[in-house]
Amino acid sequence: MTTRRTVTVDDCPVHVLESGAGPAVLMLHGSGPGTTGSGAWATTAQALGTSWHVVAPDQAGFGSTPVPAGSRGGLALWTEQAAGLMDALGVEEYAVVGHSMGGAVALALAAARPERVTRVVAVATMGAPGAPLSADLDALWAAPADPAGARDMLSRLVLDQALVTEAAVDARATAMRAGAAAFASLFPAPRARWVDDLTLSPRTLAAVRAPVLLVHGNEDRVTPLGTATGPLLEHLADVRLHVLARCGHVPAIEHPHEFRQLLSAFLRQGRAH
Template identity: 70%
Template sequence: MTGTRTVDVDGAPVHVLEAGAGPAVLLLHGSGPGTTGAGAWRATAEALAPTVRSVAPDQAGFGRTPLPTGSRGGLDVWTGQASPLMAALGHGAYAVVGHSMGAAVALSLAAAHPDRVSRVVAVGSMGAPCASLSPDLDALWAAPPGPAGARDMLRRLLLDPALVTDEAVAGRAAAMTAGAEAFARLFPAPRARWVADLTLPVATLARVQAPVLLVHGAQDRVTPLVESVLPLLEALPDVRLHAFGRCGHVPQQEHPAAFRRLLADFLAT
């Protein structure tokens, strides 16, 4: 059964999508304007429902989860929210799947709580040491609400232009408009500082004890493969990589069936 609800986490509301039954998997979305847990992960959560219990929150500042008072968000805020959320839902141990910004949060969470995080899947990951702000990530964070901004953003995220449909643009434009006020506080210019905030030091990555699967698109322009993946391969103690050819920043959308098989196999191993 799939449904959404708002959970009290240390006195703050966190909106979550939950689906399925079985071992718990925390699904963390990326940082694009208009992104939500359900928008990013509903299809994946429903596909995994026969074997796992998926939890896909709106992270602070996205969707229906507000930022803490006086906060601009950031890695510490998102990492600090994740573990208490899973505890509030009764999950003592769990795997974490994160996309882009969410992948950096997943790795940070695994380093902070090696006793709770059993596996990590980092998709189109941010967080690599010495990463820089790509032109496409800069443009994505700066995308204005509305159809034109939504279409430009989707074209940067996805390699296949056939996926940038009028329906997809309309849906993202509506979500961008709904979340515009909160998002304006998250990544204002100059934006290189927010990449630095999401960068994990080598010493932190070395504390990740869980097995890590890196999943990346070979043509990812938002987090280019060489800069974003190779440093993680060097720094993480237990890591493997799957790169999708003919794929941009969102493998779970461009290669959904293959991505879900890969994810299910890794989580079940």
């Protein structure tokens, strides 16, 4: 059964999609305008079945979760809020799956809470030292909240342009309009500084003790394979990389079956912990 509820974390309401029971998996979405926890992960959560306790929040500034007063978002806030959410839910150990921005948050959380985080899956992830702001990420963060902006953003996210359907464009444009006010405060130009904010130092990466699976599309233009994964392979202690051919920035959408197989197999390896 899938439920949606609001959990208070440090006096801030956090909107959460939950499903299943069993070992906990925290799923963190990416940074595109209009992104939400349920929009990013509901299909994957359903495919995982009921034997996992999936927790998919809207991170601060996205969906129904506001940016706390006096803050503007950023890696420190998202990491602290994710940790606080799992504390509020009474979950002592959990795996973390993060996409793009959410991958950087997942790795930062694993470094900050090594006694809690059992496994990390970082998908098309940000966070690598030295990774520049790509032209496509710059355009994605700047996309206007209208159908043209939604179409342009979706076209940059996927290699297979057949996925950019009218229904997908309409749904994303609606979500972008709903979240436009909060999102405007998160990544204003010049945007390279926000990539810097999401960058993890070699020292932080060395503090990650959990096994890490990197999943990346070979044709990812938003977080290109080489600059996004090379430094992580160098600095993480226990890491493996799975590259998907003919895949852009969203493996869960372009190769859903293979992605879910990878995810399930890697998470199952950690169930004994």
